[in-house]
Amino acid sequence: MKPKKYADIIDVANQAGVSPATVSRCFNHPDKVRPDTRRRIKTAVESTGYIRNRAAQAIHGRRSGTVGLIVPTLDNAIFSNLIQAFSEQLNASGFTMLVATHGYDLDREYQLLRSLLEHRVEGIGLIGLDHKEETYSLIERRETPSVAMWNYRPDTRISCVGADNYEAGRMIARHILDIGHKRVALVFPDIEGNDRAAYRLKGVQDVFDEQKIDVPKNWHLHTPYSIKHARRVCTPLLSSEDKPTAIIAGNDVIAQGVIYAAQALGFKVPNRISVAGIGDFSGSAHLLPSLTTIRLRSNKVGQTAGMILDKLINGDQENHIERVAIGVELMQRQSTAHPFT
Amino acid sequence: MKPKKYADIIDVANQAGVSPATVSRCFNHPDKVRPDTRRRIKTAVESTGYIRNRAAQAIHGRRSGTVGLIVPTLDNAIFSNLIQAFSEQLNASGFTMLVATHGYDLDREYQLLRSLLEHRVEGIGLIGLDHKEETYSLIERRETPSVAMWNYRPDTRISCVGADNYEAGRMIARHILDIGHKRVALVFPDIEGNDRAAYRLKGVQDVFDEQKIDVPKNWHLHTPYSIKHARRVCTPLLSSEDKPTAIIAGNDVIAQGVIYAAQALGFKVPNRISVAGIGDFSGSAHLLPSLTTIRLRSNKVGQTAGMILDKLINGDQENHIERVAIGVELMQRQSTAHPFT
DNA sequence: GTGAAAGCGCTAACAG
DNA sequence: CTGTTAGCGCTTTCAC
Numbered sequence: 011m012k013p014k015k016y017a018d019i020i021d022v023a024n025q026a027g028v029s030p031a032t033v034s035r036c037f038n039h040p041d042k043v044r045p046d047t048r049r050r051i052k053t054a055v056e057s058t059g060y061i062r063n064r065a066a067q068a069i070h071g072r073r074s075g076t077v078g079l080i081v082p083t084l085d086n087a088i089f090s091n092l093i094q095a096f097s098e099q100l101n102a103s104g105f106t107m108l109v110a111t112h113g114y115d116l117d118r119e120y121q122l123l124r125s126l127l128e129h130r131v132e133g134i135g136l137i138g139l140d141h142k143e144e145t146y147s148l149i150e151r152r153e154t155p156s157v158a159m160w161n162y163r164p165d166t167r168i169s170c171v172g173a174d175n176y177e178a179g180r181m182i183a184r185h186i187l188d189i190g191h192k193r194v195a196l197v198f199p200d201i202e203g204n205d206r207a208a209y210r211l212k213g214v215q216d217v218f219d220e221q222k223i224d225v226p227k228n229w230h231l232h233t234p235y236s237i238k239h240a241r242r243v244c245t246p247l248l249s250s251e252d253k254p255t256a257i258i259a260g261n262d263v264i265a266q267g268v269i270y271a272a273q274a275l276g277f278k279v280p281n282r283i284s285v286a287g288i289g290d291f292s293g294s295a296h297l298l299p300s301l302t303t304i305r306l307r308s309n310k311v312g313q314t315a316g317m318i319l320d321k322l323i324n325g326d327q328e329n330h331i332e333r334v335a336i337g338v339e340l341m342q343r344q345s346t347a348h349p350f351t
Numbered sequence: 352m353k354p355k356k357y358a359d360i361i362d363v364a365n366q367a368g369v370s371p372a373t374v375s376r377c378f379n380h381p382d383k384v385r386p387d388t389r390r391r392i393k394t395a396v397e398s399t400g401y402i403r404n405r406a407a408q409a410i411h412g413r414r415s416g417t418v419g420l421i422v423p424t425l426d427n428a429i430f431s432n433l434i435q436a437f438s439e440q441l442n443a444s445g446f447t448m449l450v451a452t453h454g455y456d457l458d459r460e461y462q463l464l465r466s467l468l469e470h471r472v473e474g475i476g477l478i479g480l481d482h483k484e485e486t487y488s489l490i491e492r493r494e495t496p497s498v499a500m501w502n503y504r505p506d507t508r509i510s511c512v513g514a515d516n517y518e519a520g521r522m523i524a525r526h527i528l529d530i531g532h533k534r535v536a537l538v539f540p541d542i543e544g545n546d547r548a549a550y551r552l553k554g555v556q557d558v559f560d561e562q563k564i565d566v567p568k569n570w571h572l573h574t575p576y577s578i579k580h581a582r583r584v585c586t587p588l589l590s591s592e593d594k595p596t597a598i599i600a601g602n603d604v605i606a607q608g609v610i611y612a613a614q615a616l617g618f619k620v621p622n623r624i625s626v627a628g629i630g631d632f633s634g635s636a637h638l639l640p641s642l643t644t645i646r647l648r649s650n651k652v653g654q655t656a657g658m659i660l661d662k663l664i665n666g667d668q669e670n671h672i673e674r675v676a677i678g679v680e681l682m683q684r685q686s687t688a689h690p691f692t
Numbered sequence: 693g694t695g696a697a698a699g700c701g702c703t704a705a706c707a708g
Numbered sequence: 709c710t711g712t713t714a715g716c717g718c719t720t721t722c723a724c
Contacts, residue, residue, distance in 0.1 A: 068406035085435035094426035
């Protein structure tokens with residue numbers, strides 16, 4: 011009494027009057043099966059409602075057809091573009107994407123990597139370059155094709171594709187100084203476990219140092235990536251007598267919060283205060299005022315990462331490391347201008 | 352000459368001086384293994400770098416440890432919250448999430464469902480209730496635990512959890528009429544393959560019909576979910592002589608675009624024109640003006656959906672359908688007011 | 693072009 | 709508590 015629940019390859023084979031082996035071949039090497047037979051099998055598949063079992067395939071050391079993606083969070087405009095592009099690219103190559111989020115906890119990231127590896131993903135996408143030693147060594151030990159997105163560095167342990175966030179920081183800092191600001195505040199997220207933010211900040215600070223521009227400690231604000239928090243954290247700064255003429259935000263969402271904080275206090279942007287972001291998120295060009303920012307082309311990053319991973323998985327080059335820098339670009343818009351003074 | 356690449360359960364067993372079965376037990380029923388043995392196995396696992404093969408487990412008709420999620424797109428603030436909450440909830444129950452996107456193409460959705468089923472996901476999360484007959488029947492045929500998110504209806508074929516989008520539409524329409532508007536324009540996304548938008552729009556229109564408020568055809572605008580497009584599509588309407596006193600947007604992103612369109616033309620919101628959204632996205636409360644909208648609590652939806660799916664998968668109730676309505680709530684903020692007139 | 697048979701890595705049932 | 713045994717559903721030689 012075992013009313014086998016779902017059709018398996020044997021049911022299909024019986025139904026089609028062929029052997030299981032032929033059915034298998036029909037899926038994996040269709041050209042090695044006579045068209046006529048193929049058609050009979052196809053009919054049998056439909057009538058039995060058979061659905062292949064990838065797990066059973068994967069067990070033969072064959073491909074699982076999945077790639078893993080580990081991101082800090084999905085709940086964030088920052089990664090949406092990136093992930094979408096990555097996913098689409100991989101989908102086009104026939105992969106299904108396993109996604110896991112670690113909430114900026116790198117220990118958890120390692121655990122998730124293990125879990126994904128248990129599912130025998132054929133490749134791994136990661137965000138950023140800041141990972142635990144265990145994470146790197148596990149990837150290396152298993153020679154899992156991997157690509158780190160969002161941050162380019164010339165000296166990475168695994169393939170990477172991304173914008174040079176350090177350069178992005180430098181670029182926006184230069185812009186702000188170029189147009190004449192000397193009194194600048196910084197609003198950045200916590201750089202703990204977030205190397206993208208860390209590099210951006212470093213870029214900004216290096217330019218400031220070079221130009222001998224000093225940012226008072228209390229002009230260096232921290233906030234999570236949200237309009238709400240950014241707005242809240244900036245309001246006291248902007249309400250004070252001694253305020254900056256420009257603010258550089260760690261990304262566009264924060265910048266938007268900063269702009270609202272200023273506008274709510276009655277300060278026109280950019281007349282009274284300039285605000286710059288980093289990222290050029292969708293929508294940033296259409297804010298009021300439109301936001302001066304650094305374009306990072308996240309969809310290009312995601313797409314390229316997908317292509318690289320595909321190549322790493324299907325290519326013959328073992329242990330190859332590929333690094334692609336996606337150019338950054340200053341998008342000068344309405345939110346920055348010469349200081350009023 | 353077959354230098355077996357990675358450790359398997361047998362290697363671990365040898366290393367630990369036990370049988371493979373014991374190693375297996377150690378993973379699946381640790382309490383049935385002596386602590387001492389357990390420790391030896393643990394050491395062996397570490398020294399061999401063994402990583403379990405879920406595929407091989409899954410083949411035993413056991414759990415694959417994955418659930419599938421099929422969404423229209425990831426590139427969208429709309430789903431970010433939802434997905435994040437869903438994913439976290441399932442993660443907590445030990446599942447890894449397989450994600451696929453169909454780009455609002457329901458044929459593709461069906462294909463993705465098949466693909467996910469090939470991976471033997473234990474459950475499926477879908478967005479909305481508008482799916483192909485094939486999609487529904489495949490789910491039913493395989494009795495795959497499934498939950499549709501984002502839209503509640505009392506008469507669904509599969510479990511669902513979401514806001515009653517129809518009610519959300521009614522609620523915002525009532526609000527706009529209550530505060531005295533009679534000349535109202537609608538800016539909605541295309542309702543093709545998007546039942547959430549369709550129900551919202553229906554709700555709005557039913558209230559208008561009941562109150563004998565007529566919306567001229569050319570005041571019914573369509574736009575994708577983006578600030579840019581919303582802003583563009585509204586500008587001509589707002590530039591015309593004969594313009595509405597209020598605009599209801601299909602969601603908050605569109606509403607934001609509408610507000611910018613108005614502000615760019617020099618019209619104060621809400622003084623010259625009221626704008627309302629639907630969704631209450633993160634940030635909507637902190638725009639300038641803050642946005643009147645309908646709170647849909649997407650994270651609650653995602654979390655509940657995750658819980659339901661877990662229950663459906665692990666519970667004993669076969670073929671049970673659970674439906675949860677997440678209450679909608681009017682968030683009256685600054686962007687709407689009595690018409691000036 | 694197709695079938696028979698062996699076996700992938702693991703787990704469950706049953707002994708011991 | 710642990711080992712032995714028999715497969716799970718499929719793919720892949722190797723014959724035919």
